[in-house]
Amino acid sequence: MIRGMTARSGLAGGSLCMALLLAACGGGGGGGNGIGLLPITPPTSGGGDNGGNPPAPTVNQGKSGPKALIVEVDGLTHAALRDAIAQKKAAALQSLQLAPAWTGGANGTLTEQRLADGPGWATLVTGTWAQRHGVRSDAAGQRIDVKLAPSIFAMAKQKTAAGYTTGVITANPVYAPLLANEPGSVDTAFDCAGADSCVTEHAAQRIDAGDDLLVAQYGAPAAAAGAGLASDAYRRAVADTATAIGQLLAHVAQRTANDAKEDWLVILTTGHGLDGFGTATGLQSIDNKTVFIASNKTLASLPGTGAAAPTDTTLLQLAAATDIAPTVLRHLGVTPAAADYTWSGVALQGATSIREFTAKAGADRDNVELAWKLAGNASVPVQVLRDGKLVATLAAGSTSYVDYIDAATDGSYSYRYTLTAGDTIVALDMQIAYVKPVPLAPTLVNGLVSYYPLDALPGVDSKTGASTLAPWAADADGGSLVTDDGMRMRDRAKALRVNSKVINASGMAGYRLKQATDVTTDAGTTAFTIGFWMRTDASCSQGVSNGGSVIANKNYDTGVNEGIAIGLFGSCELRFNTGTGSVRGEIAGAHYVSAGQWAYVAMVIDKAALTMNGYAVDPVRGVQTGSKALTPELIAKLGGLKNGIGLNEDGTGLYYKRQASSPRGAMDFNEFAIWNRALTKDEISSIYKAARPLSTLLVP
Secondary structure, rough: OOOOOEEEOOOHHHHHHHHHHHHHHHOOEEOOOEEEEOOOOOOOOOOOOOOOOOOOOOOOOOOOOOOEEEEOOOOOOOOHHHHHHHHHOOOOHOEEEEEEEEEOOOOOOOOOOOOHHHHHHHHHHHOOOHHHOOOOOOOOOOOOOOOOOOOHHHHHHHHOOOOOOOEEEOOOOOOHHHHOOOOOOEEEEEEEEOHHHHHHHHHHHHHHHHOOOOEEEHHHHHHHHHHHOHHHHHHHHHHHHHHHHHHHHHHHHHHHHOOOOOOEEEEEEEOOOOOOOOOOOOOOOOOHHHHEEEEEOOOOOOOOOOOOOOHHHHHEEEEEOOHHHHHHHHHOOOOOOHHOOOOOOOOOOEEEEEEEEEEEEEOOOOOEEEEEEEEEEOOEEEEEEEOEEEEEEOOOOOEEEEEEEEOOEEEEEEEEEEEOOOOOEEEEEEEEEEEEOOOHHHHHOEEEEEEEEOOOOOOOOOOOOOOOEEOOOOOOOOEEEEOOOOHHHHHHHEEEEEEEOOOOOOOOOOEEEEOOOOOOOOOOEEEEEEEEEEEEEEEHOOOOOEEEEEOOOOOOOOOOOOOOOOEEEHHHHHEEEEEOOOOEEEEEEEEEEEOOOOEEOOOEOOOOOOEEEEEEEEOOOEEEEEEOOHHHHHHHHHOOOOOEEEOOOOOOOOHHOOOOOOOEEEEEEEEEEEOOOOOOOHHHHHHHHHOOOHHHHOOO
């Protein structure tokens, strides 16, 4: 149990509260919230301040060193506090540095939590959102999950010297029970049951008694907010609460005057905002998400000091309620190593600030895309940890990273990501519905005779000396590289764009691939496959008249001509073609691609079996197959002009000049490969499903 005291509801003032408390202490009985009673010894000196409290003693109790006071005020909005300070109705708080902040987690993510008292308090004392601290509402029976989110009290107790004392004085009865699962973390817990004067009296006593970490909570503004934020009752409650907090600050100042070694950090905040009517709706509106952080010290990473709160989502670029716990603990000398860091916020003393840290599943569902923003000193390396293990050290100023997961099976996985940058650390929990990547068929290395990854120019065949790839004309299209090559994110590099609009004086365009041993004519090659990723522009969906030439080793003015071709026709139809000079063998009406999207295309010709199979695997239309029986005459003429294979051209490099009604345009190619065997449907499907370069199968 938490050791402490409970004052029953109905206590109207400090004197009555103290009288009833002392009367109840003899038996050591429990109060209404089940927290045990412990007497508080009042200070011994005469006089008192204007709130009826005895003056602070001139000799400090407890030990010297860093100490912290957190004051949380239910119902106090940033705008109301800023206005009260400006109107000099909160003179005692004039010296605090006030900045707007936000709470409630990020909408639509695991961090989102209801903007209510209990979740807000749990965030304050744990530095985490509800997916860790577990408090979802103000309902009875809510408890902080101390295994995932130990409180600042427990952290301070674990990391500091013996004799460290902590205290909690609250007006809201919802708060004290939330720590019930963490015995021994709080030395003094007192429920003032709605009496703010009781909070002031006992918080002052605990300051005087030498508590090293004290949290005091007031509720008068929340009670008055129902009358409206512009009402006299609300303004008076704000002013009265400011005066009461001023009394606590006076006790802190007295201790500092008594002992120069005492170093106090004071943080003033609230648990959540209110709407324009002074109502706590719990919804994720900007009003409800707007809180504030005020400090007696300059905090290097506290943005927006003195400014009005943003009224849009730029609020999320500011400090968060989760920053308070790590800030307080750093002041007290408690900063876990990055591997053990679980707080969702950052210590605001840091010279480097990490903001807007997000994590989402990548489109491939096998990676996590991390992003963040840096402020302050950004000239420091950034380290990324997953579940406490270092996965990457990034260059100074980095603001994103893609983490690839290698889980054993498909499923839902949870990870804790931690970033470090200079003296700043922050953590974020996320879940991913992981889909294990489909592997490339290992047999794809068999019979691979030419392979162009097309990640650089000029294109080089990975099978040294097997072929060359270059523009048809040196003064025509030299090609360009595009950076979205359709591979999975972990392998994404570049691809070749061949633009037939870029021509020389003769009208020549396109690229040409010439093989040292041409699989179409080699007598020892009984079957071959030509496969590649392709993407076309929108011209095919608009109609391409006589058709465009995707690849061809023939004069493609007609499909009857000798050789092979894959043509592109209206509605983005692909036709797989062979010809003898007098007849054609063609697969038409069976294959279509989607303009602007990567598809995998393969022509498979089995000379011995006298068959041609066409494959087009498209993200919209799926796997499309077609087959055509070939004659020996067609097989004999597969070599076409024997002058190479044109890409976005035919075997002459002048197709579009002759076919002026077929519009010129750009075609993108990637992973262009030739095998001296017939690939199976499963092998071709694995290329598309894996979306990984063939180079990942090749042994260096």
